[in-house]
Amino acid sequence: MVASVLGFMIIAGIVYTARSRENNYNGEYTESDKLFLRMAILMADESVDHDNEPFAAIIVKDGEILATTTSTISQDNDPTAHAEINAIHQACKELGTCDLSGCVLYASCEPCQMCMLACESANIERVFYGSSRSDASKFDPCHRNMPAIQLLRDEARHTFSYWEEKSNIKE
Numbered sequence: 001m002v003a004s005v006l007g008f009m010i011i012a013g014i015v016y017t018a019r020s021r022e023n024n025y026n027g028e029y030t031e032s033d034k035l036f037l038r039m040a041i042l043m044a045d046e047s048v049d050h051d052n053e054p055f056a057a058i059i060v061k062d063g064e065i066l067a068t069t070t071s072t073i074s075q076d077n078d079p080t081a082h083a084e085i086n087a088i089h090q091a092c093k094e095l096g097t098c099d100l101s102g103c104v105l106y107a108s109c110e111p112c113q114m115c116m117l118a119c120e121s122a123n124i125e126r127v128f129y130g131s132s133r134s135d136a137s138k139f140d141p142c143h144r145n146m147p148a149i150q151l152l153r154d155e156a157r158h159t160f161s162y163w164e165e166k167s168n169i170k171e
């Protein structure tokens with residue numbers, strides 16, 4: 001996978017360099033945005049070649065690729081191992097921070113709610129995606145009717161005051 005992605009990057013880089021001189025920026029996206037998204041789509045195809053799920057994501061900051069990941073739900077027996085979550089993990093590790101301000105995420109498919117929330121939590125600046133959730137709806141294993149019930153709120157809220165107290169002591 002790495003070899004073919006690298007090959008694609010070299011070819012796409014040549015195309016990008018040539019086209020960027022023609023100023024294709026239209027205020028919403030640049031040629032490099034399309035380049036990175038095409039890479040994610042290619043990686044999703046390659047994920048299928050390796051019998052994994054058809055999803056991939058890339059995180060870029062200032063033109064530098066920080067993470068290239070695919071979905072590894074089956075491979076890792078982890079229902080949260082979506083390509084975007086894996087990319088956030090990889091980029092945070094790469095930068096040594098949980099703050100991905102200034103980063104752009106490119107996903108082969110529109111991120112699910114979990115991944116969008118993860119992007120917001122990580123301060124991802126923008127998300128570009130290829131196919132839409134409706135394109136992938138028949139592959140979505142999530143069920144939407146799971147009950148979520150609040151219990152023991154006062155007991156649980158204690159943890160926040162405990163954390164605040166400890167933080168004040170440290171200061």
Ligand SMILES: [Zn+2]
Pocket residue numbers: 082083084111112113114115116
């Ligand atoms: Zn997701």
